[in-house]
Amino acid sequence: MDEEKLPSDGDIGAVMGFSGFGKKARTFDLEAIFEQTRRTAIERSQRVLEDRQKGPQMEEEGESSKSVKGPSQRDKTAARNQQSGSSSSDSSDSDSELVGPPVPPQHGAQEDELVGPPLPPDYRDNTANSDDDDDDEADAQDDDDDDNPVKKIPDTHEIILQHGTKTVSALALDPSGARLVTGGYDYDVRFWDFAGMDQALQAFRTLQPCECHQIKSVQYSITGDVLLVVSGNAQAKVLDRDGFNVMECIKGDQYIVDMANTKGHTAMLNCGCWHPKIKEEFMTCSNDGTVRTWDVKSEKQHKSVFKPRSQQGxxxxxxxxxxxxxxxxxxxxxxxxxxxxxxxxxxxxxxFHCRQAHTPGSDTSCLCFSYDGVTVASRGGDDTLKIWDIRNFRKPVNEANRLTNYFSMTDCCFSPDDRLVVTGTSVKKEEGNGKLVFFDRASFQKVYEIEVTNASVVRCLWHPKLNQIMVGTGNGLAKVYYDPVKSHRGAKLCVVKSKRKEKHAETLTQDYIITPHALPMFREARQRSTRKQLEKDRLDPKKSHKPEPPVSGPGRGGRVAAHGGTLSSFIVKNIALDKTDDSNPREAILRHAKEASENPYWIAPAYEQTQPEPVFAEESEEDEEADKEPEWKKRKI
Structure with missing residues (x-):
């Protein structure tokens, strides 16, 4: 249907019996509204100027009226209103885009903005230059601080956390910066809470989550509720904030050739980290030649596998x-x-693939992306630190040499403003100090360095919220560098707390009961001081729980003498000390024959009625002669 044949709104209203389809929308004249607003602002500014100028002019008129009578105040006000009106109208015509009250006339001639009555001329002349100079110096200093990233390094103060005696090989801070975790070659993982520590700087929890395996890496998730622990075994662990086990990765089948067909790693782990956006996903890499991603909710199998390959495949x-x-x-x-x-x-x-990023055979110890996501910093085992642009990944943008690296987990990281690159250097035992070196990202010149300690600097971490630098060293120390002005919370919370006093276990004295009307024989002596009562109780063996002295002699009351700790040793000792000679058993038995015949006790009384009298044969002369014969003549039977 053509548009010309469509009926209009008026025709439809006439047919239906009404005048229109409801109310029409209101239309506004925006130009008229802006003009009215501008005029209202001009009038208000005129009133404000009149009120400000009334005060000093009334004082001048009062002084002049004493000497000479001048024009009336009403005439002055009218002239001033006319003048201000003309000036404001001129300014409004010249600058029609101005919205709001116009700038006072004095502000155009004066450099400083004043609120209230104007200052005397001599004050203005004396202070204008000094204020301008101070402002210029402050602005210049702020510009220098912004331009010079070295002044943003927080290294004026430090605290030392004693992890142990072996290398601190893992370091992690939660996203809020409230809790620090350190792991080392001594298999320990220590938890440090900045808000809960005092100047004693003691860890509140120590555990060995992976038994006898060195800790390679620890890292908090993006939410800070769980902690990833990577050690020298093939199974990574996920712990909660209190150190309890949440998940343990499954171990793969080491007899399968294709590592993509196994459910987990089959060799020692080297590194691990969390996904920066997905809180349940993390990644590990291992000596089995794979990089695997995992999900905390499914510990039975990995999510995906990446297999690095050489140029020959x-x-x-x-x-x-x-x-x-x-x-x-x-x-x-x-x-x-x-x-x-x-x-x-x-x-x-x-x-992206770079074949000769570092020397073949040297372990690349760290990779770190910049905050803008374009640049990658790599710390090589060939004593180099290189910067790469992933858009042109064939050759490094910049390179620094002679940075000794003895550890397979030496860190490198970017500063929070992305203008500095930080790494640590290694030293042999008693051959110098390990350093924390800062390079400018653009020119890659060494702009600053910090001598940490007389051992290698292995781990380094620059937290963006705290603006504090954490360093793990080869002699078991974890240092925290901070600045009281530029840093926030973190180490500043614990250094202001004094050490807690140790509670000494003291013997509680018996409560003293006051009985004023007791008889003298039942009245207790009044207690003068606690110290004297403690001394008296110490002399009392019952109150002081004095241990019993060792038993002297053979022992009594079921207690064994001091020469033997057990019953068997006591018996053996008594047998050894027995003086009787039992070499002839017949004589030993006949020794008791006289006593047994005179006072029978065991056998004779039982057979007293039925026992016959023994009859022995009498000895003859032949027997006596036979006894007198020598032994060799005796007849053998």
């Missing part, structure tokens, strides 16, 4: 792994010196 061991800041890329540094980066959703072919 052979298996390569990944030594470190990390996510990009947005979580879309997965990067791994390998033993053959390559850096391989995959798309998280495409696990077969790499998206």
């Amino acid at each position: 052979k298996k390569v061991v990944p030594t470190c792994c990390t996510y990009s800041r947005d979580g879309k890329l997965i990067a791994a540094g390998c033993q053959d010196g390559t850096i391989q980066i995959w798309d998280r959703n495409m696990s077969v072919h790499t998206k």
Whole structure:
């Protein structure tokens, strides 16, 4: 149907019997409203100017009226209103876009903005230059601080946390910065709470989650409720904030050739980290030549497998792994010196690949993405620190050499403002101090360094919220560097608390009961002081629980003498000390014959009625002669 044939609204209203379809929308004249608003603002500004100028002019008129009578106040006010009206109208015509009250006339001639009556001229002349100079110096100093990233390094103060005596190989802070976790070669994982510690700086919990395996890496999830612990075994663990086990990864079948067909790792783990966006996902890499992603809710099998390959297609061991800041890329540094980066959703072919990033055979100890997600920093086992642009991944943007690295987990990280790159250096025992070195990201010049201690600097962490630097060393120390002005919370919470006094176990004295009307024989002596009562109780063996002295002699009351701790040793000792000689048993038995015949006790009384009298044969002369014969003549029977 053509539009010309459609009936209009008026025709439809006439047919239906009403005038229109409801109320029409109101229309506003915006230009008229803006003009009215501008005029109202001009009038208000005129009133404000009149009120401000009334005060000083009335004082001047009062002084002049004493000497000479001038024009009336009403005439002055009218002239001033006319003048201000003309000036305001001129300003409004010249600057029609101005919305609000116009700028006072004095402000155009004066540099400083004043509220209230104007200051005397001499004050203005004396202070204008000094105020301007101070403001310029402050602005210049702020600009210098903004331009110079070295001044933002928080290293004026430090605290030392004693983890143990062996290398601190793992370091982690939760996202809020309230709790620090350290792990080391001594198999221990220690929890430090900044808000709960005092100046004693003691860990509130110590545990060994992986038994006799060195801790390689620890990291909190993005929510801070769980902790990933990677150790020298093939199974990573997830703990809650109190150290209780939440999940343990399954171990794979080590007899299967293709590692993609196993459900878990089959060799020692090297590194692990959480996904920066998904709180349930984490990643581990192992000596079995795979990088695997996991889900906390399903511990029976991994989510996906990434297999690094050499140029010849052979298996390569990944030594470190990390996510990009947005979580879309997965990067791994390998033993053959390559850096391989995959798309998280495409696990077969790499998206970025650099074949000769570091010296082949050296363990790449750390990979770290910058906060803008474009730059990657790599810390190699060949004593180098390199910066890469993933958009042009063939050669490094910058490189720093002669940074000694003896550990397979030496860290590198970016500053919170993304303008500095930080790493640690290693030293041999008693051959110098380990340093924390700062490089400018743009020029890659060494701009600052901190001598930490006389051992290697293994782990380093720069927390963006706290603005504090955590360092793990090779002699069992975890140092926290901070600045009272530039840093927030963290170590500042515990250094202001004094040490808690140790509670000494004291013997409680018996309560003294006051009985004023008791008889003298039942009245207790009044207690003068607690110390004297303690001394008296100490002399009382019952009140002081004095131990019984050792038994002297053979023992009494079921107690064995001091020469033997057990009954068997006591019996053996008594047998050894027995003086009787039992070499002739017949004589030993006949020794009791006279006593047994005179006072029978055991056998004779029982057979007293039925026992016959013994009759013995009498000895003859032949027997006596036979006894007198020598032994060799005796007849043998």
